[in-house]
Amino acid sequence: MIRFRSVHKAFDVPVLQGVSFEVEEGEMFAIFGPSGTGKSVLLKTTIGLIALDHGNVAVDGDWVYGSGKAALAGVRRKVGYVFQNSALFDSLNVWENVEMGIAEEVLARLPGRERTRKIWEALELVNLEPRDILRKIPAELSGGMRKRVGIARAIVGRPKILLWDEPTTGLDPVNTAAVERLIARLSSELNVTSIVVTHDIEGGLLMCDRVAMLEGGRLRFIGAPDAFRSSEDPVVRAFADRAAAEAALDQMEIT
Amino acid sequence: MSATSTTSQSGIPLIGRPLAAIGRTSALVAEHAGQLGLLLARSVRALVGLQVSFRSILNQIYIMGAQSLPIVLVTAVLAGIVTSQQGGYQFQGSVPLYILGSVVTSSVVLELGPVLTAIVLVGRVGARITAELGTMKVSEQIDAFEALGRDPVAILAAPRILAGIIVLPVLVAVANLVGVTAGMVAARLTLGLGYESFLYGARLFWHNWDMFYSMTKAVTFGLAIPLISIHMGLRTSGGASGVGRTTTASVMFMTLTILILDAFFPPLLLQ
Ligand SMILES: Nc1ncnc2c1ncn2[C@@H]1O[C@H](COP(=O)(O)OP(=O)(O)O)[C@@H](O)[C@H]1O
Numbered sequence: 135m136i137r138f139r140s141v142h143k144a145f146d147v148p149v150l151q152g153v154s155f156e157v158e159e160g161e162m163f164a165i166f167g168p169s170g171t172g173k174s175v176l177l178k179t180t181i182g183l184i185a186l187d188h189g190n191v192a193v194d195g196d197w198v199y200g201s202g203k204a205a206l207a208g209v210r211r212k213v214g215y216v217f218q219n220s221a222l223f224d225s226l227n228v229w230e231n232v233e234m235g236i237a238e239e240v241l242a243r244l245p246g247r248e249r250t251r252k253i254w255e256a257l258e259l260v261n262l263e264p265r266d267i268l269r270k271i272p273a274e275l276s277g278g279m280r281k282r283v284g285i286a287r288a289i290v291g292r293p294k295i296l297l298w299d300e301p302t303t304g305l306d307p308v309n310t311a312a313v314e315r316l317i318a319r320l321s322s323e324l325n326v327t328s329i330v331v332t333h334d335i336e337g338g339l340l341m342c343d344r345v346a347m348l349e350g351g352r353l354r355f356i357g358a359p360d361a362f363r364s365s366e367d368p369v370v371r372a373f374a375d376r377a378a379a380e381a382a383l384d385q386m387e388i389t
Numbered sequence: 390m391s392a393t394s395t396t397s398q399s400g401i402p403l404i405g406r407p408l409a410a411i412g413r414t415s416a417l418v419a420e421h422a423g424q425l426g427l428l429l430a431r432s433v434r435a436l437v438g439l440q441v442s443f444r445s446i447l448n449q450i451y452i453m454g455a456q457s458l459p460i461v462l463v464t465a466v467l468a469g470i471v472t473s474q475q476g477g478y479q480f481q482g483s484v485p486l487y488i489l490g491s492v493v494t495s496s497v498v499l500e501l502g503p504v505l506t507a508i509v510l511v512g513r514v515g516a517r518i519t520a521e522l523g524t525m526k527v528s529e530q531i532d533a534f535e536a537l538g539r540d541p542v543a544i545l546a547a548p549r550i551l552a553g554i555i556v557l558p559v560l561v562a563v564a565n566l567v568g569v570t571a572g573m574v575a576a577r578l579t580l581g582l583g584y585e586s587f588l589y590g591a592r593l594f595w596h597n598w599d600m601f602y603s604m605t606k607a608v609t610f611g612l613a614i615p616l617i618s619i620h621m622g623l624r625t626s627g628g629a630s631g632v633g634r635t636t637t638a639s640v641m642f643m644t645l646t647i648l649i650l651d652a653f654f655p656p657l658l659l660q
């Protein structure tokens with residue numbers, strides 16, 4: 135279970151101003167919200183990547199902030215993080231990038247053949263043909279492939295929790311659908327808890343057990359997909375309608 | 390903060406604003422100093438704890454050292470020639486010309502060798518480090534290291550800092566040798582001062598301490614360049630334009646630091 139308790143963070147201006155909610159074990163949870171509202175910042179607090187001004191986050195009962203290095207390392211081992219822009223290491227090839235997803239102490243004890251099998255499996259899980267791309271560096275891959283290598287790196291260590299930061303933004307409709315199927319499949323096959331930050335409202339509503347909308351530094355909505363669809367909050371309505379219109383426009387531009 | 394707003398409301402912004410600016414600047418200087426100290430401490434801990442890959446240290450030594458050698462050599466040759474010409478022009482007819490040997494040697498070894506090499510490395514190495522790490526920061530690669538349980542300081546910072554400390558003294562030693570030689574050749578070609586006389590002059594006022602002084606500067610600059618450039622790179626935010634902005638600021642920061650540190654050397658070590 136992941137528990138956000140009164141999370142506050144300001145950079146030059148306040149970004150998160152008291153965000154509290156819980157994500158249950160095994161749940162698929164979507165977070166929507168306009169750009170720049172702090173969705174990525176909120177996701178990063180789950181593994182302590184951003185120093186908080188106030189509040190805390192607990193993963194399986196362990197506080198992320200203020201519990202020391204060992205506790206934080208334990209939390210990070212449980213979590214696979216899919217970054218918004220893939221965040222592959224430029225100077226490493228695909229193989230080495232995915233290998234980085236295995237914890238150092240596990241890697242040290244792992245026989246070479248086991249290591250190969252794990253990396254191979256992770257790439258196949260995201261529908262990549264390992265033989266074709268293992269030796270390529272990120273610059274030689276398309277955006278969609280980079281995204282999938284980033285996903286392979288996040289799942290190779292078999293995390294209990296997966297955090298997805300806009301996994302489908304910038305992908306064409308075919309790849310979007312493929313990545314969404316992948317998220318749903320991984321979540322059920324690997325039996326993980328997932329939090330998905332996405333602009334694809336329809337996709338998020340279809341995939342997830344519950345959704346939330348972040349706006350003005352706070353949660354404007356949290357609840358079941360049906361409740362979001364029928365919400366009468368004008369802010370939620372305006373956002374959902376605009377997002378739907380933009381998605382339709384995107385489709386037209388790409389096709 | 391609230392004090393400045395009340396003073397400006399009560400009509401004395403002329404006093405309040407500069408004071409606030411001084412306060413902000415001091416806070417910023419303290420913030421940088423604290424972060425630099427922390428980065429250095431974490432890098433030392435990673436090195437002492439043997440968490441740093443030997444291969445990446447060698448790789449950084451190659452990038453900083455071998456690849457900078459040509460531009461360092463060119464700079465040293467020009468510095469030697471210019472000093473020799475300048476000295477020759479000033480001494481003509483007043484003091485024995487062999488003094489030129491001493492002037493060129495001490496200018497190059499005490500000042501020009503270390504400082505010009507460091508300034509060249511600011512552009513050649515420091516700017517590159519800030520841009521590289523800044524790009525990694527804005528593309529979330531630094532976050533990715535942390536998320537995957539790896540220490541970006543051990544992986545990125547420590548090898549660069551150690552390489553800087555090793556490489557700069559070597560480059561400065563080469564620059565000193567080449568600079569003095571170039572000055573000696575220039576003195577012969579343009580002023581007719583023989584090598585023997587030049588070397589006689591050079592030895593006359595030479596202290597072994599001068600070489601130690603030169604190397605101490607080299608080590609200090611060799612620490613300052615990677616430390617500041619890494620620190621600035623890791624502070625980058627705001628996408629591609631942020632990387633550009635931070636790289637410029639980093640080059641200014643390094644250049645000023647080298648010149649300021651250089652000004653502290655004579656009173657501390659040349660007594
Ligand atoms: N490291 C940082 N330094 C300064 N400002 C930041 C940093 N990270 C995020 N921000 C700011 O916080 C706000 C929220 O960012 P983010 O979480 O990336 O938004 P989004 O909801 O689009 O993911 C933005 O205004 C962004 O500029």
Ligand SMILES: [Mg+2]
Nearest residue numbers: 173174218299
């Ligand atoms: Mg984001």
